[in-house]
Amino acid sequence: MMFKVPRGTKDLLPGETGNWQAVESLIRETCRVYRYEEIRTPVFEQTELFTRSVGDTTDIVQKEMYTFQDRGGRSLTLRPEGTAPVVRAFVEHKLFGQPDQPVKLYYMGPMFRYERQQAGRYRQFVQFGVEAIGSDSPAIDAEVISLAMDVYRRAGLENLKLVINSLGDKETRNAHREALIRHFEPSIGEFCSDCQKRLEKNPLRILDCKVDRDHPLMKTAPALTDYLNESSAQYFAEVKEALDMLGIPYEVDPNLVRGLDYYNHTAFEIMSTADGFGAITTLCGGGRYNGLSEEIGGPEAPGIGFAMSIERLLMALDAEGVKLGDSEKPDxxxxxxxxxxxxxxxxxxxxxxxxxxxxxxxxxxxxxxxxxxxxxxxxxxxxxxxxxxxxxxxxxxxxxxxxxxxxxxxxxxxxxxxxxxx
Incomplete structure (x- = not known):
């Protein structure tokens, strides 16, 4: 019998691993400069950690998780993303009690999602991410975005675009939620079954739908930024001011929403604008998640972070003709x-x-x-x-x-x- 690598996974052969090692070294050095320390969590967690934090209306929870029962009958899930496990570890090990806050962490390792394989997207993939937990300062939002941009720049990428938005606080989200329901409800029958379920549970997820992205109502949907209350608008203004001070160009996209339920206030994506990179241009995404610590049983601990695919970073390097590492030649x-x-x-x-x-x-x-x-x-x-x-x-x-x-x-x-x- 001839065995092959499982669908949606990939072998990394010696001719390829030089680039991987170079990228990993570059990431670790960038995190050292920014004073983020590495954390390593298990590759599987209790399933409820993801259903509670990521959101039971998201595609990840509904369609993409690898979930199984162990011999004790406990439901476990291969981690589909890194933020929830890191915040779980932050709470479990009482890192909120450390004198120096925020706690700045980074991780790098395999994640697992059952999705259709396409260029740069696999069912087992490697993510690098950072989490800064314990501060609600707009300046730390700008620092996290700056770290992500620095990784790409140090790798040699030039064709990049940073897009930001504000998802506001709870009051903002509730007002926007009602406006979305009023907007989509009369024609919701024209949308996919997932969007029909999301209308009442979480209408913001409709804006992130891949099936109905070209529906005319998507273009005229109420913008979340139009519903920002005074404090949320001020927070967003201060994030933009900090990015300006750092000399980081950005575009504001009122329709940018992240695919996970725990986000609020700042949301951002970094995209490749290189010719020939492909239809899916997103390299990295992240945002603020105040309230996630409390959701999984911890104290109030506002946080912000991002995750980037190493596979897609390497794709972007190929698109721009940048080569970081070669196989080591013997002495x-x-x-x-x-x-x-x-x-x-x-x-x-x-x-x-x-x-x-x-x-x-x-x-x-x-x-x-x-x-x-x-x-x-x-x-x-x-x-x-x-x-x-x-x-x-x-x-x-x-x-x-x-x-x-x-x-x-x-x-x-x-x-x-x-x-x-x-």
């Missing part, structure tokens, strides 16, 4: 010409690696010519040749592949010669 390759030489090669290989030198040797018993071709193919900087004469003289022939020079080097001095070539 040295040992060519052994006979069996006694191979034993010495094994010893020398261990010595080189102990000295921190990336080295390899032939394990197929090939002739010298084939071994030299292999060394050249993998880009070895030095080739170390050992044969009968070299064993007798106690010195190997070391060839500098870039310079095209070679010399006899005593075995005990090879590590130093490779580390500090003349």
């Amino acid at each position: 040295a390759f040992i060519v052994a010409l006979d069996e006694p030489s191979r034993l010495e090669a094994v010893r020398l290989l261990g010595e080189l690696r102990s000295a921190g030198i990336a080295a390899d040797m032939d394990y197929l018993g090939r002739k010298m010519k084939a071994q030299m071709k292999a060394a050249d193919r993998i880009g070895a900087k030095f080739v170390i040749m050992i044969g009968e004469n070299e064993l007798e003289q106690g010195a190997a022939t070391v060839k500098n592949m870039e310079a095209g020079t070679q010399e006899a080097v005593p075995f005990r001095e090879i590590a130093a010669a490779v580390k500090q070539p003349s």
Whole structure:
């Protein structure tokens, strides 16, 4: 039987992982500069954590979660997103009691959603996200957005667009909710079954519908920004002012809503405008989620965060012709010409690696010519040749592949010669 990778997943082969490692290193360094610390949560959680926080009217909860029962009959779900688990950990481990607030965290790891596979979207995918929990300052909203933009800029992306909106507070959302119901109700029969269910439960979700996005009523729907009360409008103004101070350009889109129920106030998306990137341009999305901590049993702890797909970041890099990482080339390759030489090669290989030198040797018993071709193919900087004469003289022939020079080097001095070539 021939086994294949499960639908919606992907193998990352050695030729691809160099870019992944470069992106991961860049992300960790950016988080260090912004003073965000890594948190790692389990890949599965209690199902109710997501139904309560993400929202039972969302596509994620209704259609996309991988949910199963364990042997104890408990309902568990592979995490479809990272914010709810991080806030759960924040509450469970009482991080709200730390003297320094807000608590600034980042995560990077696999998420799972059962959705139709398309370019840059998989059923198992890797997300990087940050969460700043414990402050309701507009300045921290701008900082989180700035961190996301910095990751893309440091990676070398230039064709980016930041779109922001305000979802307002509870009072704003209630007023807007009633306006949406009045707007859509007379023609709701023309919409998909999901939107018909959302009309009473959460009409804001209708604006995020992928099926009816081109319906004429979508374009004339009441804008949430028209219903902002004074405090919400002031908050949004201060977020924009902070972004202006940071020199981060943005567009305000009154129709931008995020697909998760816990968002309020600031919402944002970062998109690629590169030619040929594809129809789905969103790279990253996030927003403020005051009230999520209380929803899952914790104290009041306002927060804001974002999540970005590593797969889509790599797609954007490809679209702009940016390459971050290549496969590491070895410092040295040992060519052994006979069996006694191979034993010495094994010893020398261990010595080189102990000295921190990336080295390899032939394990197929090939002739010298084939071994030299292999060394050249993998880009070895030095080739170390050992044969009968070299064993007798106690010195190997070391060839500098870039310079095209070679010399006899005593075995005990090879590590130093490779580390500090003349």
